[in-house]
Amino acid sequence: MPGILAGTVEDALIASDPSFSSSSYSAIVDQSQPSYLRPELNLPQLGSTLSIANIKLARYGKWFNDSAEDIRSCCDKALQALRANYGWQTVDVTIPEVEEMRLAHYVTIGSECTTSLAKYLDKLKRSEIGWDARVALSVYGSFSSRAYLNAQRLRNRQMYFHKQIFKAADVIVSPMTGTGELDYINGAALVRYSIAGNFLGLPAITVTVGYDRGGLPIGLQFIGRPWAEATLLHVAFATQQACAKEYKKPPVFYDLLGKQQG
Incomplete structure (x- = not known):
């Protein structure tokens, strides 16, 4: 995700x-056996966007518009630029x-988080844990095994829905953020756009397309079918090129790679 990881x-x-790379993959997978998990990945050459014509972007209007007005209008403007340019x-x-x-995602990550941390929590005093973590762990610990199993059924159901969408489009598009740290209220609002990546394991990438009224970056997210990283990188690069004129330096900026001033 440019802005957080790049x-x-x-x-x-x-x-x-x-x-x-094949070398890193070979270290964890027995190459003597046929693999049905990961196809060969051919990463793109980003110098040209000619090879990514006829891209279809799936947009669920009710979901896409469930955001602040300035975010929604900025993302709509970016989509118009993509249609006009490409x-x-x-x-x-x-x-x-x-x-x-969203609820199934919450039950899943909560249950798995509690299970993963259980052996460490037994050695900690409650006073060593922040109040926010105490509340979250208390809620997570209340989920039943039946709730977890039902959440996995919903996961399979959603995978079917998304596969049907990918029969009609190359990627799914939605608003997203340019930062990774938020308060609880805004963080909860953001989760609605990150579920497909976290819960369903679909690849996704976010590109900055503008700024809100407070000067914070607004991202446009592209979600792809499984193993569609190359397509996503192509689409993201083209979007970055189309929106480059909107970019501006943050108020505090250190050019660590630039030439030193004499």
Whole structure:
């Protein structure tokens, strides 16, 4: 995600290359056996956008518009730029049961978090844990095994819905943020756009497309089908090129790679 894990799409590509290399993959997978998990990944050459014509962007209007006015208008403007510059199409779709998916995601990560931390929590005093973590762990610990199993059924159901969408479009598009640290209220609002990546394991990338009234970056997120990282990087790079004129330096900026002033 440019802005959190990388400064630009090019940086994201550089970071992706070694992480998807055959050598690192071979270290954890028996290459003598046929693999049905990971196809060969051909990372793109970002110098040209000619090879990514006819991209179809799936947009669920009710979900897309469930954001602040300045964020919504900025993302709509970015989509218009993509249509004008590259001829990409926006396809109206419906993602059913978004709220149910959010709750299933919450139950899943809460249950798995509690299970993972259980052996460490037994050695800690309650006073050593912050109040926010105490509240979260208390809620997480109340989830039953039946709730967890039902959440996994909803996960499979949502995977089916998303696969149907990817039959009609190349990527799903939504608003997103340019920062990774938020208060609880805004963080809860943001989760609605990050569920597909976290809960369903779909690859996603975010590109800055403008700024809100407070001068904070607004991101446009692209969600792809499984193993569609190359397509996502192409789409993200093209978006970065189309929106480059909107970019501006933050109020506090240190050019660590620039030439020193004499």
